[in-house]
Amino acid sequence: MGGKLLKEIHKVRPFDCLQQEVFLNLIRTADHLMRGFEVLLKPYNLSPTQYNILRILRGAGDCGITCKGIGEHLITRDPDITRLLDRLEARNLITRQRDTKDRRVVSTRLTPEGAKILRELDKPVMEMHRSQLAHMSEMKITQLIDLLEEVRSAE
Numbered sequence: 001m002g003g004k005l006l007k008e009i010h011k012v013r014p015f016d017c018l019q020q021e022v023f024l025n026l027i028r029t030a031d032h033l034m035r036g037f038e039v040l041l042k043p044y045n046l047s048p049t050q051y052n053i054l055r056i057l058r059g060a061g062d063c064g065i066t067c068k069g070i071g072e073h074l075i076t077r078d079p080d081i082t083r084l085l086d087r088l089e090a091r092n093l094i095t096r097q098r099d100t101k102d103r104r105v106v107s108t109r110l111t112p113e114g115a116k117i118l119r120e121l122d123k124p125v126m127e128m129h130r131s132q133l134a135h136m137s138e139m140k141i142t143q144l145i146d147l148l149e150e151v152r153s154a155e
Contacts, residue, residue: 064107
């Protein structure tokens with residue numbers, strides 16, 4: 001069943017090692033899944049990382065969360081969270097407020113407009129996730145989760 005990636009990327013010679021093939025398959029698969037997500041978010045003018053930030057803020061509730069806290073929760077690393085927050089704030093999707101006791105601390109919160117967008121996206125995003133992997137059994141999906149977590153455990 002293996003070896004499909006060679007044909008997909010029109011590679012003539014075999015991969016140098018199995019680990020290289022796994023790495024490239026992961027990247028190719030992530031890109032494949034992400035394309036559908038980007039199409040879903042495009043009408044909302046959101047990137048996947050901005051969407052992730054809005055979800056983090058919804059989870060943080062009324063107390064908000066610091067920039068550092070957002071970075072710790074992100075699915076993918078982004079070195080410029082401040083710039084992403086600036087864009088979301090300019091669109092009135094988030095607010096930032098300095099702590100009155102410690103002016104160095106800035107809490108970020110979701111606005112009602114940001115919450116509205118998330119509510120609109122909740123169902124379509126869930127449907128997209130389900131449809132992208134609808135061809136796989138629950139057992140295979142669970143195995144895939146276990147394997148991916150095992151790969152990350154070597155960090």
